[in-house]
Amino acid sequence: MPHSSSLSVSGLSFTWPDGDPVFDALSAIFPSGTTGLIGSNGAGKSTLLRLLAGELTPQRGSISIPGVLGYLRQDVALDPDLPVDRVLAIDSVRKALHRIESGSSTEDDFTIVGSSWDVEERALALLDKLGLGTIVGSLGDLDRRVGTLSGGEAMLLALTAQLLAQPDVLLLDEPTNNLDHVARERLYTAIDSYTGVLIVCSHDLELLERVDCIAEVRAERSGISRLRMFGGNYQNYRFIVDAEQDAARATVRDAKNDVRKQERELIDTRTKLERRLRYGKKMEEQRRVPKIVAGNLKRAAQESAGKLHGTHTDRVDDARSSLSAAEDLLRDDREIRVELPATKVHPGQVVLSHPELSVAGPERIALIGPNGSGKTTLLRALDATGADVPWKYLPQRLDVFDETRTVAENVADVAPHATAEQIRGQLARFLFRGSDADAVVATLSGGERLRAALARILLAEPAPKLLMLDEPTNNLDITSRQHLIDALAKFEGALIVASHDRPFLDAIALTRTIDLTPTGRAASAEVAPAGEESM
Structure with missing residues (x-):
């Protein structure tokens, strides 16, 4: 059934117990369709998903979830001894169905099954859609243990469990990790066909090119992370950001030139005023003008000097403020610096x-x-x-x-x-x-x-x-x-x-x-x- 609601966040603030702030008064609306959640490592993407999923509690603000929510964590860690049907959360329904089919059921079994008479068939169809048909080729294989699956297969199984619950909102944190090319294509198809509110945190560029909009989490110099929405896919996001950064760099260049200009004019003004004051003092010492006139000239010169100096000082301050504001527009993303050990291995060794x-x-x-x-x-x-x-x-x-x-x-x-x-x-x-x-x-x-x-x-x-x-x-x-x-x-x-x-x-x-x-x-x-x- 198609979904039309949106997930909304209003005035969300969150700080870790050690006092490290993450979000302050964050507000956003995530519409139906797929939103790609991006940002540098440590900016707060997974923290935001955990807040949306209810795993973390904000200090202030509200989150409005339209209906049932599904959440696939980044670090999927399934118990290797769990059977597949337990991971899919259909084990109790399967057992009730089998008791009904064998004629040994109770009234409770019909209550457990409810309207889920086709749950096994739906599970197998979804597993097959995501490329897991070979590992659960028959109904009996739903009893297979998770420990026999690869990391990629476990990720797909966990995703199947979320999709099987038919959530109105689905949160996915790095879902393509450990998936081979074929599995990724199947995941892309499943994402494309999902009609609810889907928020997927990913660094997979191919996946990000398929989304409807981009939500970027960025940590500011203050340590607080902000969220900004961009319409379109990752390529459109990059086009907008690159254009903004080109404009910001040009603004910084102009602002620096203006600072230098205002500082030169301030120095010139100081030089002229100091020369004028020295001349007035010299005239007074040589008694070329009456004392009262010299005093008036001195006060006038000092007042004029104060006004001129203040004007140019204000201009310098304004120019520096403009430069600071322009520099704030430049992205200063933190990047890791990898330096591998210089341990040379010789040919044939x-x-x-x-x-x-x-x-x-x-x-x-x-x-x-x-x-x-x-x-x-x-x-x-x-x-x-x-x-x-x-x-x-x-x-x-x-x-x-x-x-x-x-x-x-x-x-x-x-x-x-x-x-x-x-x-x-x-x-x-x-x-x-x-x-x-x-x-x-x-x-x-x-x-x-x-x-x-x-x-x-x-x-x-x-x-x-x-x-x-x-x-x-x-x-x-x-x-x-x-x-x-x-x-x-x-x-x-x-x-x-x-x-x-x-x-x-x-x-x-x-x-x-x-x-x-x-x-x-x-x-x-x-x-x-x-x-x-x-x-």
Whole structure:
């Protein structure tokens, strides 16, 4: 059934318990259709979704939700022992249906089923639509355990559960993380066909080109985040922002020129006034004019000097205020600065010896393949066996921390010889500045966790000569993703990356691609250098 309502937020204010403010009197209307929620890591996107979902309570303001709300978190963490039907929240209805079909039902079973007689068929149809038909090919497969699914399949299953509830409002936080190309296309189709209020937080440019409008969350210098709505997709948003920034830069240039002009005129005025006062004093000393006349001339000169000086001082102040206002229009987005360790691996040097994969020299290998083909399983096996050189593994789930300790303490665990200043300097490059480095890991967003994990890798002792990364661009904002690409392109060690992000893989100078299949067999292909063709 089509939806026509909108989600509204009025005067929303939220501050974390430690006193760190996020929103102050935020108001917005999210219309029917798809809104892409964007912004730099840490700006407050996930916090806003959690407020809309009711997971967090604002100090002030109101949120109006038109009907049933569905929410898919960024860090989907399903119990591996749960059966699929439990995740879909249809297990009790299925059991009641089976009791009715077997003739052993009670009156309560009919109450449980209600009007959901076709719930199994609807669930299977939706699973098939999202590409999960192969893992639940029959009704009995709805009893399959979540632990047998890949990360991408678990994400799609969680999305299926939300869609099956037919919500009027659907909140999705980074839904394309861990999804292969085919799964992403199916997700795009599901999003395109949704008719309610859909707010999707994402850095997936292909997805953002399909939305009806963009909502940008930006943190101001004060630390308060603001929300601004833009009609159209991401390309239209970029066109507007780029034009505004061009105009802002021109305004800043003009304002700087005006400040310099007014400051020069102020200096000239002071020089002339001082010369005039010296001349009057000299005339008085030489008694060229009567004393009373000299006094009147002196007072008049001083009054004139005061007025002129005040006028020019006001003009300088006004020019500086205009410059400050113009500079406020310039975007000063915080960006991570990735500096990978200078750990060179020489050609032919044995880096990794494993029955499934051998690496020699500074190879740069991509593991690709559909969800469930075993990319993560292979990386875990390589990490468990170990390499012939120092290595570091960045898991997809980012479960490398002691959740109860701070970011700085977690980094110090792998760098026992680094000073506190070195650790905090490294964390500052990843936007953990000042007290941010003292945040407990359990409180971090997905993007913040990834930044902390990357910082932990870079300061590890000994510095890694082999990096094994599982979906490293998940949760990274668009600018930070480019910084990671630039850093990996300069890394002189060996690299093994599992990713569904083809543009990312194309940008980091691969030497070999290993295409995994669901049966575990792999096809390996050399990547030709730029300007050459593969044989």
